[in-house]
Amino acid sequence: MVQQAIELRNVSKKRRNRMIGPLNLNLPQGYITALVGQNGSGKSTLLHMLMQLSFPEVGEIRWFEEAHGKEMPLSLRQTIAHVPENSQSEENLWTAEEAAEFRRQWYPAWDQKYFEELLGKFEVPQGARLGKMSKGERRKFEIAAALAARPKLLLLDEPSSGLDPFAWKILIEALRKYMDETNATVLICTHIIEEVRRLADYIVLMHHGQLLGMAEKDSLFGSWNEVWVNAADEEELQELAAELPDALNFTWEPSGMVSFITQKFHQNEKRIQQLGVKVIKSRALELDEILSLWTQGHHPILIDQKRGD
Numbered sequence: 001m002v003q004q005a006i007e008l009r010n011v012s013k014k015r016r017n018r019m020i021g022p023l024n025l026n027l028p029q030g031y032i033t034a035l036v037g038q039n040g041s042g043k044s045t046l047l048h049m050l051m052q053l054s055f056p057e058v059g060e061i062r063w064f065e066e067a068h069g070k071e072m073p074l075s076l077r078q079t080i081a082h083v084p085e086n087s088q089s090e091e092n093l094w095t096a097e098e099a100a101e102f103r104r105q106w107y108p109a110w111d112q113k114y115f116e117e118l119l120g121k122f123e124v125p126q127g128a129r130l131g132k133m134s135k136g137e138r139r140k141f142e143i144a145a146a147l148a149a150r151p152k153l154l155l156l157d158e159p160s161s162g163l164d165p166f167a168w169k170i171l172i173e174a175l176r177k178y179m180d181e182t183n184a185t186v187l188i189c190t191h192i193i194e195e196v197r198r199l200a201d202y203i204v205l206m207h208h209g210q211l212l213g214m215a216e217k218d219s220l221f222g223s224w225n226e227v228w229v230n231a232a233d234e235e236e237l238q239e240l241a242a243e244l245p246d247a248l249n250f251t252w253e254p255s256g257m258v259s260f261i262t263q264k265f266h267q268n269e270k271r272i273q274q275l276g277v278k279v280i281k282s283r284a285l286e287l288d289e290i291l292s293l294w295t296q297g298h299h300p301i302l303i304d305q306k307r308g309d
């Protein structure tokens, strides 16, 4: 049975005048899950609760199958690394080397050689105070330090924000390599579609403080198609719509073609042709389009989040 790195059970958190939750989620150990959703949907709040930087009013959070009330044990905390959306100001006066010296005391699995290797790859300026670094330079330090802690659970809040394309590539490669070498679990909040495409095993969508479910990345990409067909008349179009009850947005285009969007297009292609309707072309919807449909209630195949216990 797959071990769960994180479980949220009916977790709710009040934020100003809105409620985040109830959230139910199981994050399988050893995978990268991308947490996606619009600004303000509650992603950072969720990460903060996983770090116990804030606490839910209702519900239970479990780390590696155990709940820890108001204070998780030090031994667990030392296996979790977090790259927050905004860097902590307490380290502003330190250089990367001095901050590493401090973190090394905190994280027993700290790998100094690996840290230096990552700093070198990222070209983080040596001897510069963290508070004086550019946004991207500081971000690179934070990522290097989080990975050098060799965490079991890595929580990344928009890690590539401010990174140039070269640094972004190094980040992607470093994360993939880390996943190959360890059984770590990564939860990454991101708005970058390409990051989801390259990294994620699973995708969780958050919308207006609710989790709309978890899907396998591979089943999500390519799950929806836009299709263009030649339909003779309105009657034929009605027949087609009846044959594809889940298809949406049937539109007569100025070219005379009809376009629509549908899931499982390739399974249905033969049935469409049997109606005498000619498929002219199709394209797979992009992830942002799929997520938009998902928020409107047209969800993909979701992973069952109910636990057997």
Ligand SMILES: Nc1ncnc2c1ncn2[C@@H]1O[C@H](COP(=O)(O)OP(=O)(O)OP(=O)(O)O)[C@@H](O)[C@H]1O
Residues within 6 Å of the ligand: 015, 016, 018, 037, 038, 039, 040, 041, 042, 043, 044, 045, 046, 085
């Ligand atoms: N410290 C706080 N106190 C009160 N409300 C907060 C606090 N932090 C965030 N919020 C509110 O909680 C909601 C969720 O914010 P959160 O930062 O979790 O969203 P997000 O999904 O991470 O957004 P983004 O993609 O913009 O980073 C927002 O409405 C925000 O205004």
